[in-house]
Amino acid sequence: MTREPDGRASRADRRTHNYRTTPGPPVALGQEASDTGLGGFSLLTLEKLSKTYRGSKVRAVSDLDLEVRAGEIFGFLGPNGAGKTTTIKMIVGLFKPDHGRITVDGVDALDRPLEAKARIGFAPDTPELYDKLTGREYLSFIADVFEVPPTERNRRAGQILEIFELKGALDDVIQSYSHGMKQKLAVTGALLHRPPLLVLDEPMTGLDPKAQHAFKDYMRKHCDEGKAVFFSTHILEVAERLCDRIGIINKGRLVAVGTMAELRQMAAGESTLESIFLELTQE
Ligand SMILES: Nc1ncnc2c1ncn2[C@@H]1O[C@H](COP(=O)(O)OP(=O)(O)OP(=O)(O)O)[C@@H](O)[C@H]1O
Numbered sequence: 341m342t343r344e345p346d347g348r349a350s351r352a353d354r355r356t357h358n359y360r361t362t363p364g365p366p367v368a369l370g371q372e373a374s375d376t377g378l379g380g381f382s383l384l385t386l387e388k389l390s391k392t393y394r395g396s397k398v399r400a401v402s403d404l405d406l407e408v409r410a411g412e413i414f415g416f417l418g419p420n421g422a423g424k425t426t427t428i429k430m431i432v433g434l435f436k437p438d439h440g441r442i443t444v445d446g447v448d449a450l451d452r453p454l455e456a457k458a459r460i461g462f463a464p465d466t467p468e469l470y471d472k473l474t475g476r477e478y479l480s481f482i483a484d485v486f487e488v489p490p491t492e493r494n495r496r497a498g499q500i501l502e503i504f505e506l507k508g509a510l511d512d513v514i515q516s517y518s519h520g521m522k523q524k525l526a527v528t529g530a531l532l533h534r535p536p537l538l539v540l541d542e543p544m545t546g547l548d549p550k551a552q553h554a555f556k557d558y559m560r561k562h563c564d565e566g567k568a569v570f571f572s573t574h575i576l577e578v579a580e581r582l583c584d585r586i587g588i589i590n591k592g593r594l595v596a597v598g599t600m601a602e603l604r605q606m607a608a609g610e611s612t613l614e615s616i617f618l619e620l621t622q623e
């Protein structure tokens with residue numbers, strides 16, 4: 341595999357990887373669902389996505405256009421209340437947008453929600469799991485829901501639990517887990533069905549440094565197989581070092597999107613993501 345200077349797989353390599361193991365949407369391999377012309381087919385497309393909460397006068401998300409391509413780790417940044425979680429909840433089908441379209445791996449998520457959800461692995465910012473279940477029971481339940489073959493479950497879960505060092509707690513009830521342990525379990529569950537698109541709301545919060553390091557490696561491997569990750573974060577250093585592209589949302593509107601180099605140009609040559617972020621989100 342060819343690699344870019346920062347160690348990422350080259351775009352050409354990411355494009356040629358084929359993650360599909362299950363019958364996909366009506367898209368032939370190599371004939372992309374939506375060839376962006378920018379390298380890699382689109383695993384997530386948001387078009388004019390908008391949402392206003394009932395009783396609110398302002399749009400939480402407004403006319404959001406965004407694309408995440410195969411092979412890409414996409415970081416979604418923005419100040420508190422900018423609209424990140426609202427966007428994520430619309431992508432994964434927890435909220436209905438007022439307007440707009442969401443396409444996941446070629447599937448219209450509003451017309452064919454179950455098919456779209458089968459292609460997404462989602463972990464929320466504050467996982468609300470089933471307190472009375474053990475970790476093992478929870479994973480078994482999730483594997484049932486996503487129809488993961490019994491012979492595959494242990495192997496897939498084992499790999500991730502190893503990374504997270506959570507194996508020893510699997511037979512404890514979830515209510516005895518710390519916040520970070522719940523997050524690890526939620527992420528493990530989200531990965532079990534090998535989804536092409538991972539959607540994670542602030543996944544690093546609560547993970548200890550070792551788990552963060554291991555998970556960043558995991559994300560990169562996931563994308564090197566031609567899959568993609570879309571995640572929100574406030575940790576700018578992680579975004580800067582890990583993401584292929586970054587989108588910055590402010591007051592519901594996408595104010596910038598691009599690679600670090602492209603963002604630098606947009607922000608008058610500012611050099612760090614922190615200074616770019618501050619410039620693009622200032623009042
Ligand atoms: N359930 C809700 N009901 C009404 N308004 C909401 C609800 N959830 C969020 N909002 C509003 O929508 C806007 C966007 O919130 P959202 O949670 O999407 O922000 P965020 O970017 O995820 O912020 P944070 O970084 O704090 O997690 C905010 O103005 C917030 O007050």
Ligand SMILES: [Mg+2]
Nearest residue numbers: 424425426465
């Ligand atoms: Mg949020």
